[in-house]
Amino acid sequence: MGVLTGRTALVTGASRGIGRGIAERLGRDGARVGVHYGRNETAAKETVAAIEAAGGSAFAVGAELGLPGDAEALWAEFDRHADGLDILVNNAGIGNTRPIQELDEREYDKVFAVNVKAPLFILKHGMTRLRDGGRVVNISSGLARTAVMPDNMAYAMTKGALDVLSRDLSKVLGPRGITVNSVAPGIIDTDNTAELLHGSADGWAKAAALSALGGVGEPAEVADVVAFLVSDGGRWVTGSWVDVTGGSLT
């Protein structure tokens, strides 16, 4: 019996990276996990298989985000597998945008559609499916609170907006005992940061130097904090912004 036995979770963008790490952890803790993906069904099925191989239960939920009607399409797909849920993790996101000098309206609209609009409407349509006492975690970024990478400003702006969603929605859902928090990773070793970390000889060392702990994070380090917030132990933490940057903001 895990601490989440009997709960149902949905993790968006769980086919790889941080989302996959969170999905695998919640599965190990006993939750039945909806593994959402945009296009890569094969990778999502690998995540489902990994959860099952570890003794857990999971199902894949396909829906491309950033398009009109995306949230309703996601829930229609989710409803085929489960009757309501206890835990929603909005993790899917586009991790990089070009510097303001090169940014065009298309790129701006896309990153806001995926990183801000989709979580808001996933929550609007998911609130009715989320059971009382439930949990919402939105994956933000340390960049919402530091100007260390101003060339990625449009991306950072989306996470600032997402943090306001976490804060204000905590008041809306609080009366139902549902907590809503942002979890903000620093640099984590994923496909999204492959160019930053491995694209130059000193990429990894420069990234590690940003953190007080002198390292680069792994998806499991984010997943461990999410696992706490969604457990019973996290019941009095809501509307909060949890720094999981390894001390990159100090």
Ligand SMILES: NC(=O)C1=CN([C@@H]2O[C@H](COP(=O)(O)OP(=O)(O)OC[C@H]3O[C@@H](n4cnc5c(N)ncnc54)[C@H](O)[C@@H]3O)[C@@H](O)[C@H]2O)C=CC1
């Ligand atoms: N890797 C890092 O250093 C950091 C990542 N983050 C955030 O963590 C979250 C996950 O990032 P990573 O695992 O690093 O990235 P990743 O690029 O490896 O994974 C992103 C996930 O989001 C999904 N996704 C992206 N666009 C989508 C769309 N249009 N429709 C449906 N799904 C879509 C992808 O399918 C993928 O599963 C993102 O919200 C990112 O902003 C925050 C801080 C640092």
Ligand SMILES: Cc1ncc2c(c1O)C(=O)OC2
């Ligand atoms: C603190 C910090 N440094 C670098 C990066 C992020 C971050 O949060 C991020 O989200 O993508 C790259």
